[in-house]
Amino acid sequence: MNNSNNKDSRQAHAHIQKSFYEKTARNRIASIVDKDSFVEILKPGSVPTSPNLASLDITGSFDDGVIIGKAKIKDDAVYIIAQEGRFMGGAVGEMHGAKIVGMLLKALEEKPKAVVFFVDSGGVRLHEANAGLITISEIMRAMLKVRNAGIPIVTVIGGTNGAFGGMGICSCLSTHIIMTEEGRLALSGPEVIETLKGVEEFDSKDRALVWRVTGGKTRYLLDHVQVLVEDDINEITQAVAEGIQLSVANIDLAYLQQQQDGLQQQYDQWFGEKDSIAIWEAMNINDPESISMLSAKQVRAIKQG
Template structure:
């Protein structure tokens, strides 16, 4: 049985995704490029600032790749962390690899570096969109234990392909953030079932937020990343209009539903309550009918 992708470290995921021995890291831990802000606050730093970036081969093709380390500050983005991602993307514009693959695991911007982190995320977004506009495939793999939230949740949706595992999570605001702002009555972050129904890979797949749903398996993620490069979709005005139309369809279909189960029911899924217990294959089979129902404003 393969190892769980969610339980791997950032570098273990990288090693599992790219061709064996092909990863060459830029600014590795030995360079000790760390956050100046954390040091000033007396907070322990990481020698790679929580992200590994570099070049590699994927099925023999040259790619640029980055992986966020969720064990360091939840994969939070600070000034140096963000600068490494921006540098990777800008170098991609110069060297034009076959793709840029980002292995995301982040709770968003570090509170310790709030302003610097917010600026960094905006720069990552701009650089990623520049890479897409240049015709280079951008692939986001989401399967870490911490999910992909906050600024990185937005960055993920800027990529042309999003791959998620069935136990992954992706959203703009994390459950704790929503609860602290609006109370547990709005969103109870301790309700694990609610959190996964609302932000999990299965829900994102059924509502069109991700392009591939895989098992929590590095082999499956690797295969999906290779397929994503082959199915690269250029960023065009027509594509943006289709995305906008999908978002409006979701608003129209959702109405005032309080739970994902209610939306799944409106999308024609007969036993919607069983969805969280289904495996990835079974959930994948539900999507065509669900998207068709979305297009019709809900079943």
């Protein structure tokens, strides 16, 4: 019995060691970039903590919930932005957003191979609502400038908070989005929808429903993201390395119209559906109820088929 327990314990430890979801933002960076290549910009203590939180008697964080810096991934020079979901749900405030914007604008000057963005945020920090909303618009504008300069923005969504609200919008401005099944991507969070429309519209406590509707599998099958991977550091690292090499699509009127037409078709076909199972069935996927139990590799095979 003890041997069995020890084996289970070792397996659980190994899973946590390989998990992107379980790691802090700093550990995610350390696990994916080339060893000893990360150089942090605006290190803890080099800038003051959020004055807005202090005025509300709320304890701030030494990095305001986001880490920025330079690194290499498989010898390619990149800029890294990693949100810390464990501090205020990765929510964007004035200083948090300013660090992201500054890093993006710095990329325009120094032209790294790519910007890699680990998004883990519920959206704008309500304690700094006005400043946060303004900052989201500044992040969006900076991301478009980076794309226009031909620099890829490779975003990974696989953290504890997903990508919601303004950060959901920002994520979709990336050139390449990688998601795990554990990741979630949407505009309004489940709790927000339930508060505004009632539990009959969306039960935020139904975790299986939440992940079916906003999770990586359905976003991948609907072509809202480019890559679906397991919650595995090695798989994510490889996907990021491949995304860095991709060229940036030109954002012209024809490109935007094509994207809009695709979204309009999905809206016309599936508006009113409250669960992804019905959508998967309409996509002629055999046994759609089994999708939730399949691996990322199996889901990729379904889409390719």
